[in-house]
Amino acid sequence: MADRLTIPKTYKLAIGGKFPRSESGRTYEVATPKGAFLANASLASRKDARDAVVAARAAVGGWAGATAYNRGQVLYRIAEVLEGRHAQFVDEIRASEGVSAAQAAAQVDAAIDLWVWYAGWTDKFTQVAGSGNPVAGPYFNLSVPEPTGVVAIVAPQEAKGASLLGLVATVAPALVAGNAVVVIADQAHPLSAISLAEVLATSDVPGGVVNVLTGSPAEIAPWLASHADVNALDLAGAGAGEWVDLEIAAADTLKRVLSPEPGVPARSLQRILAFTETKTVWHTKSLI
C-alpha cells in the first residue's frame, strides 16, 4: 500500500484563546538542525505583542480571582492533557532539536512533572509567604502575596534539549499566583510552544491567560519591556541579546524584572514569589 500523504500543521500564534496568524502576515522557516524544512512559523510583530498584552490584561482578573483550588486543578489538567499528547511532543522535539527519541521523551516527562510540581503550589504559597502580624495595637493585621498582573517572558532561547522544558519552567511559575502571561517562545525551536498552547486551550485555561508569540525576541521584547500595561518582565532567555536595554526600558514603569539565566531555570518557590506583591490589610478591633 502506498504511503498516505500526511497533513502538515500550520503553526500560528496563540493570543486571547485564539490561534491567529501574525497580523503582519510574516512567517519564518523553522528547520531541523541539518537544515531541512520543518514548518513556517508566524513571525510576530509589535502589533501582535500589543494584542497579546491586551488579551492578557483582559484575562488576568478572572484567573487571579479564581480560587487557588481551581487554579491548581486547571494547572494539573495541563499535565494530564500533555501526558496524552506525549508522542506528538516527542516527535516535534526530535525533529526540531535533533535529539534521540529517549532524550525527547525524557524532556517531555520532565516538563509534565514540572507542571505537576507547580500545580500543587497554588493553594500553598500564600501560607508559606504570607503572615499574620502581631502589631502593637488593637488591629487584625494580615499579609498575603497576590499576583503582580501581566508578566512578559522571554523563554530560554536556543534551548537544544529543552525547548519545551524551558518554556514550562518560565510560564508555569508565573501562572501559579494568578498572573497572565505573554511569552516569546524559543525562536529556533517554536513548534512545541504552539502545540503547548493547544494543550492549554483544551485544559480549561481561560483564553488570554497564556499568550504565545513566536518570532524574534530582539524585535518583540523591547515593546513588551516598555509597555505600560505589562507589570513584570522575566528575561530568563534574553541573555544573548541587549538585555540591559530591556531592563532600562522596564524601569520607566517600574516593572519587576528577573535577570537572564543561562539554561533552564530550576523549579523554585522564588520563581513563583518573584511575580507576586505582598498586600497587608489592617482592620480595627473594637475594644471590649
Place this chain on the structure above:
Amino acid sequence: MSFLEYAPAPESRAIVALRPSYGLFIDGQWVDGHGEAFSTISPASEEKLAEIATADEHDVDLAVAAARRAYDRTWSRMSGADRGKYLFRIARLVQERARELAVAESLDNGKPIKESRDVDVPLVAAWFFYYAGWADKLDYAGLGANPRALGVAAQIIPWNFPLMMLAWKIAPALAAGNTVVLKPAETTPLTALLFAEIVQQAELPPGVVNIVTGAGPTGQALVRHPGVDKVAFTGSTAVGREIAKTVAGTHKKVTLELGGKAANIVFDDAPIDQAVEGIVNGIFFNQGHVCCAGSRLLVQENVHEEVVERLKQRMATLRLGDPLDKNTDIGAINSREQLDRIRALSDIGEQEGAERWSAPCEIPENGFWFAPTIFDNVSTSSTIAREEIFGPVLSVLTFRTPAEAITKANNTPYGLSAGIWSDKGSKILAVADKLRAGVVWANTFNRFDPASPFGGYKESGYGREGGRHGLAAYLKGESGAGATALVPAERSASQKRRRAGGAV
C-alpha cells in the same frame, strides 16, 4: 478665650544641643566633607539651625570603603546574637533620648511635636527593637537555612519622616548582617546626625553605619558606586525610575518605596464620625507629606454632602502653627520648594474646575505654611486626582457602587495604600481583595508597625519594609531569585531531567 482656643504650650528646645556645624560620619569618625556646605533651616521660622557638610564623590568613596572594611573584617564575622545586642542597645538609646530626638525632628522638619513625640520616635525605637530580635534568627526568615547578607547597602531616605525612615532602612540591614552608608534628605539631616552620636554611644564597630549628607549628586554618587551591593530608596517615583535605570544590568539588589495617590473609600454604612477622623488623619497627618496619604477621598454619593460638611467642620478646628506647640495639629510645609509645588498643583485644581475650600486659619508670618484644603467635585481625569501633591490637599470624588469605587481607586499608576470605611465586614474584605495596593487600612488609616510589611504595587515601587518580609530585602538565600540552580542547555536531556526534578 473661646472653647477652641488654647494658650501656647511650646515644648522646650533646651533639650537639644545642636552644634553650629556638622561633618560627615564615616568609619566611626566625624570628618569634613569636600563639597560645598549648606544650611539646614527650620521651615516654621526659616531660622538657620546648623551648617551641614556635603559629601562629594571622594567622600562617598571613603564611606563605601569604610562600610566594606567593616563588613569584611567585623560585621560579617560577628554572631547574629551580638549584632542583635548592638541593635537592642540602639533601641534603648533612642528611647532614652526620645524627647531630644522628637524636638530636633520637629525643628528641622516642621512636623507637630505631638507626631514626632508620639509616632515617629516611638516607632524608631520599636523598629530597632523588632529587628534586633531577628539578627540571630535569620534561618527562620523564609529564605532557607543560612541566608547571607548582601554586603554594603546604600540607603537614601526622604524628608517626611527623617528618623523613622532611617530606622526602617538601618535596622533590617544591620540585623541581616549588612553594613550601610545612609544619606538623609538635604532639608532634614539633623536627626540622622544625632543618630550618629547614638551609634557612637552604642559602641557600634566603626564603619558599620556611615552617614553622608548632601543633595541629589551625593545620592547619585552613592547609587552609582561599584562597591555597593544593595540600593534602598524611599522618595519620589521620578527618582526611583532613575535609580532603577542606573542599576540596570548590575549585581545590585534594589528596593524602592515611591509615591502614591491613595484612595480613601467611605461607604454609606460607615461610622461617619470615625470616618471623618480617619479622613483627617489620612491626609492631614504630617501636613500630607506622606507617600501613603489618603489623598483621594472616594465617598458614596448618598452620604457625600454629609461627609464633606462634617469634614469641613472638623477641619475648621485643626490648629496650624508652631510645630513645637503641643496643641498643634498642622505644622509647617517642609520647604519653600515643596510649598511652591503644593500651591501650583492647587491652582491647577481650581483652574480645572474643582471647588476649593480651605480651613480658616491664621498663617504665621515667617516660614512655609499651607492651610488644610479640600477640593470637591474633582473628576477622575483632573490633575489633582492623578498627581501626588504631597501636601495637606484632599481631592473629593464620588461613587455609587462598590465596583465603581474599586475601579476608581485602582485607576492610578500608583499602588501604595488605600482605605476602606464601612461597618460591614464582608464588604470590607471583598473590596480589600480587589484593591491594587500594598497596604489597605480598614476603618483606620496611616498605621505603621515594625511587624507589618509596608510597600507598593505598580509604580509605587517594589520590595517590602517591616516584618519578616523586610528582611528579604537585605538577604540572599541559597536559591534566591536570580541565583537558582540551573540546567545548562548543553547538558543531556536525562541529566536535565534529574536536575529539574531534584533541585528545590
